[in-house]
Amino acid sequence: MIIAIIGIVLGIIVGYFIPITSSGVYSIYFSVAILAAIDTLFGGIRANLEERFDSVIFISGFFGNSFIAFALAYLGDQLGVPLYYAAVFAFGTRLFNNFSIIRRHVLKRI
Amino acid sequence: MKKRESQITVFILLLILGILLITQYKLVQSGNKYVSFKDIEIITRKIESKEIENNILREKINDLVKQIDEYEVSLYETGDIESVLKIELEKYKKASGIDALYGPGVVIIVSDGDRQLLDNENPNNLLVHDLDIQALVDDLLEAGAEAIAINGQRIIPHLTEIICNGPTIRVNEELYSQPFIIEAIGNRKHLEAAVNAPNKYGFVLKQWGLFLEVNTSIYLELSGYDTKIEYEYLKPKEN
Numbered sequence: 001m002i003i004a005i006i007g008i009v010l011g012i013i014v015g016y017f018i019p020i021t022s023s024g025v026y027s028i029y030f031s032v033a034i035l036a037a038i039d040t041l042f043g044g045i046r047a048n049l050e051e052r053f054d055s056v057i058f059i060s061g062f063f064g065n066s067f068i069a070f071a072l073a074y075l076g077d078q079l080g081v082p083l084y085y086a087a088v089f090a091f092g093t094r095l096f097n098n099f100s101i102i103r104r105h106v107l108k109r110i
Numbered sequence: 111m112k113k114r115e116s117q118i119t120v121f122i123l124l125l126i127l128g129i130l131l132i133t134q135y136k137l138v139q140s141g142n143k144y145v146s147f148k149d150i151e152i153i154t155r156k157i158e159s160k161e162i163e164n165n166i167l168r169e170k171i172n173d174l175v176k177q178i179d180e181y182e183v184s185l186y187e188t189g190d191i192e193s194v195l196k197i198e199l200e201k202y203k204k205a206s207g208i209d210a211l212y213g214p215g216v217v218i219i220v221s222d223g224d225r226q227l228l229d230n231e232n233p234n235n236l237l238v239h240d241l242d243i244q245a246l247v248d249d250l251l252e253a254g255a256e257a258i259a260i261n262g263q264r265i266i267p268h269l270t271e272i273i274c275n276g277p278t279i280r281v282n283e284e285l286y287s288q289p290f291i292i293e294a295i296g297n298r299k300h301l302e303a304a305v306n307a308p309n310k311y312g313f314v315l316k317q318w319g320l321f322l323e324v325n326t327s328i329y330l331e332l333s334g335y336d337t338k339i340e341y342e343y344l345k346p347k348e349n
Contacts, residue, residue, distance in 0.1 A: 003117045003120060003121050004120050004121070004124050006121070007120065007121040007122070007123075007124030007125050007128065008124045008125075008127060008128045008131075009128070010125055010128065011124060011125040011126065011127060011128015011129045011131070011132070012128040012129075012131060012132045013128075014125070014128070014129060015128055015129035015130070015131070015132030015133055016132050016136075018129075027134070027137055027138070030130065030133065030134045030137070031134055033130065034127070034130050034131055034134055037123075037126075037127045037130065038127070040123075041123075041124070041127065044120065053116060055115060055116040055119040055120075058116070058119065058120070058123070059119055059123065062123050077146055077147055078147070080148065
């Protein structure tokens, strides 16, 4: 848990100081990819609490979900259908689900 | 060992997530907005058309600058700009059609057809109408005719009327009966083709059975437009 917090804080600091800026065109892709990553993160925390965390599944979920969200947004752009809504909706729902389960686990422990 | 490994992966992935987050945050804060490919295309097209417009305007500016230069050179050399204005006047006279001109071109003779009418056929099919003449004139203009006259009356597209008047046609307030002789100055080959080529109006008229003949000529003389030019409603705009 501490490692995770250190990681994200370090990432934010590094990202703030290195001069990476993405073009505005890809803003929507980045945002769905980030959402997918956050979803995977919550999934990972939940799995950790249930003591069935597997780093391979975590890594593949992190990149796979991001990639699919990215691809959906791109496809939607090409077809003129805002398909990234699907990604936002699915990941958002699951995120809350995972969060509620995490909450229960944590409360049970206390 | 397993635990340590997973801790490292979690650390690295969260590092990436943090970088992604802050990149996106910076992007949103910078005021850049999401623009779809469609919008980009539309805006690109808009820019392109504006650029073309700009080029046209730039050309106009160049022309005007050149004109001013001409005036200035003339003023410097001879002390007045009369000579330049005279040359300009000649140019506009030519364009307006007031002056008599000559040049190579074609002569078209049109008159009513003389074939037998079919059963129940409308006799209008064999008559020359004002619209036919107008269409022939349009075809000639399209083919690059520089000056056109009907039965000696000079055609100025925005002044000349070609109106049906019973068996006659009124051109520049004068009545003419057939045959109608259309003279046009321009590239002889092009003008001839503009009448004779398949699907051109002259060709169609001939197929209906009207009499239509096209001759090319290396020397045609057209008189100037001599009807009074008067505008009742037009007023020059003052800047």
